[in-house]
Amino acid sequence: MAKRVTQCPVARSVERVGDEWSVLILRDALYGLTRFDEFQKSLGIAPNILTRRLNSLVETGMLERVQYSEHPPRFEYRLTPAGRDFRTVVLAMVAWGNRHFAHEGLSMIIVDAKTGEVADPILVDSKSGRPLTTPEFRVVAGPAASDVMKKRYDTLPPTTSILETAK
Amino acid sequence: MAKRVTQCPVARSVERVGDEWSVLILRDALYGLTRFDEFQKSLGIAPNILTRRLNSLVETGMLERVQYSEHPPRFEYRLTPAGRDFRTVVLAMVAWGNRHFAHEGLSMIIVDAKTGEVADPILVDSKSGRPLTTPEFRVVAGPAASDVMKKRYDTLPPTTSILETAK
DNA sequence: AAAACTAACTTGCATTATGATAGTCACATC
DNA sequence: GATGTGACTATCATAATGCAAGTTAGTTTT
Structure with missing residues (x-):
């Protein structure tokens, strides 16, 4: 898609996460993954594509590339505050998906961490x-x-x- | 992206709306647009691409193609219940976008229809x-x-x- | 000290999707 | 009869994605 200059917050969100991988990468990052090969294994994504997507998520301020080891040089991708807050959108997607596309039962639910009671977002x-x-x-x-x-x-x-x- | 057989509700959502246009088409549909040329004008999307995206949204159960005139034959795209409920995800995106990417001020807000008071989702x-x-x-x-x-x-x-x- | 291993990527090339432009078809209106 | 409208389809260039293999900088194993 051509680069747009738009004010609409929906379009701005789509600019950042409007491809088929970014949302899934962020889902995994929110789950706790940080390293290149963790994402690759989890998603089954080709490494060149993962590179591109991670770079674009860093560019748009969703992730940060941080060196966590000098010898050997190793990097991890950490969520920025905006990326961490994307959790709200992911949870909205979970709730929406559960309401409409989970005919064989729920495979992912949100629960109270203490009581274990199921939440309805x-x-x-x-x-x-x-x-x-x-x-x-x-x-x-x-x-x-x-x-x-x-x-x-x-x-x-x-x-x-x-x-x-x-x- | 290859077709995936996944249980994750996030991935299932991405399968339906994980391209660069679908979310914007649904945003416009939620706003009230229903006709081919309305979407085309609003989005500046090429007609062949719009055809493909509308068809895929119909296939995945987000929209319904309904004939509203026989002579001349005319069609409109109406939101299904699942499509209408996608409003929750769009609103989550609006709220998230407003929190992080509206440095020059808010261009879209959610307000109480009666009092006009600004809501914080x-x-x-x-x-x-x-x-x-x-x-x-x-x-x-x-x-x-x-x-x-x-x-x-x-x-x-x-x-x-x-x-x-x-x- | 050579061989294998690990993490984080590149490179090259085939396949697929997107995008721009033009054209079609069934009508309706002037 | 000419022009207009709504909803597309066709063609072709450009861009993105996907797969497989290779690279680089180190560490660990034998």
């Missing part, structure tokens, strides 16, 4: 605690929105919008 | 209302997990894991 407003469902909450242009973004997200959508209104 | 457990942060919550293998998944997610990670434990 939903998005809420941190202040009010209310779930971010439609039509109670809307997506609108923010203070720094460009004219294009304003035009798009401050007017009513062309047809019934799910981001704005329940169908 | 976080993931919580729907039952207890507690935020799904580490180390209070862990990701573990579920009842339908394969041996590979069990081995991976029921044992302690190789190094400190963010999915499991705070760094």
